[in-house]
Amino acid sequence: MTDRAPDTASGPLDLTLLRTFLAVHRSGSFTAAARLVGLSQPTVTAQVRALERKLGRELFARLPRGVVPTAVADDLAARVAGPLDALEAVTGGPPGEGGAGPVRLAGPAELLCLRVLPALAAPTAARGVVLRVATGLTDDLLEGLRAGHHDLVIATYRPRGRALVATPLMDEEFVLVAAPGWADRIGPGRVAAEGAAALRGVPLVAYAEDLPITRRYWRHVFGTRLTARASVTVPDLRGVLAAVAAGGGVAVLPRYLCAGELADGTLVALLAPEDPPINTAYLVRRPGAVDHPHLALVRDLLVREARGW
Numbered sequence: 001m002t003d004r005a006p007d008t009a010s011g012p013l014d015l016t017l018l019r020t021f022l023a024v025h026r027s028g029s030f031t032a033a034a035r036l037v038g039l040s041q042p043t044v045t046a047q048v049r050a051l052e053r054k055l056g057r058e059l060f061a062r063l064p065r066g067v068v069p070t071a072v073a074d075d076l077a078a079r080v081a082g083p084l085d086a087l088e089a090v091t092g093g094p095p096g097e098g099g100a101g102p103v104r105l106a107g108p109a110e111l112l113c114l115r116v117l118p119a120l121a122a123p124t125a126a127r128g129v130v131l132r133v134a135t136g137l138t139d140d141l142l143e144g145l146r147a148g149h150h151d152l153v154i155a156t157y158r159p160r161g162r163a164l165v166a167t168p169l170m171d172e173e174f175v176l177v178a179a180p181g182w183a184d185r186i187g188p189g190r191v192a193a194e195g196a197a198a199l200r201g202v203p204l205v206a207y208a209e210d211l212p213i214t215r216r217y218w219r220h221v222f223g224t225r226l227t228a229r230a231s232v233t234v235p236d237l238r239g240v241l242a243a244v245a246a247g248g249g250v251a252v253l254p255r256y257l258c259a260g261e262l263a264d265g266t267l268v269a270l271l272a273p274e275d276p277p278i279n280t281a282y283l284v285r286r287p288g289a290v291d292h293p294h295l296a297l298v299r300d301l302l303v304r305e306a307r308g309w
Contacts, residue, residue, distance in 0.1 A: 017051040029066035035148035102130040107154030109135035119305035166282040172254040183268040196222040203231035203249030
């Protein structure tokens with residue numbers, strides 16, 4: 001087999017084979033593609049091999065975990081994706097992805113509970129949309145999206161490659177906060193004057209043992225490496241907020257999460273840097289997915305509502 005683009009002019013290609021091929025190309029494995037198109041994994045494998053025989057070209061390099069498309073496959077996917085997606089929008093799409101089926105949305109628990117669900121619940125219920133919501137870390141959720149477990153994922157970073165489509169959704173601003181008691185003990189203006197040195201010995205409350213958000217704040221704002229360990233770790237930023245509000249120490253939190261507590265004085269912002277750390281969240285989908293009516297509705301609602309977040 002050579003690695004040049006296949007010539008499809010000699011005869012029409014079976015649409016079923018092309019749909020299956022495109023699912024494998026987008027998901028990166030035969031098993032994941034089987035879920036997307038509603039077939040068994042052996043059937044998907046057989047259809048891809050049949051397409052390879054028809055084209056006389058190898059489309060995927062088989063790996064222990066998944067497959068990697070060849071240059072021929074990339075070229076073929078670029079040529080057929082648009083027409084196939086348009087056709088599925090008219091016909092209702094492959095099994096399991098019809099507009100009347102559940103919309104499977106996943107993302108960070110805090111953002112889903114505080115922003116996404118309040119924005120989606122009423123309008124989707126009024127339109128008869130069935131929502132199935134999952135939470136987790138971005139790495140795991142994107143793998144689930146590729147494997148067909150989710151339809152839309154709110155990710156904390158833009159995924160690499162062309163297999164997924166990412167739309168910027170919102171910017172999170174991070175704030176260094178403490179309860180009033182700790183703010184008084186640290187002293188007004190000390191963090192602005194002394195930087196990270198003013199917080200030496202103050203307990204840290206964090207999302208995870210490696211303090212990813214806190215370390216980023218120290219690096220971006222203070223220009224120094226954080227070496228302290230967390231006194232408390234909670235794998236939910238709402239738990240971090242609760243611990244800090246109860247006097248557990250200081251933490252770095254997204255402003256949307258603690259805006260109410262900052263407004264009513266339950267928490268105090270210890271610093272107001274001119275250039276606070278910002279993180280962009282993305283709404284991620286598989287190509288073609290939002291052509292289905294309910295997926296498109298949820299996607300459009302999220303993008304519109306997120307402008308006010």
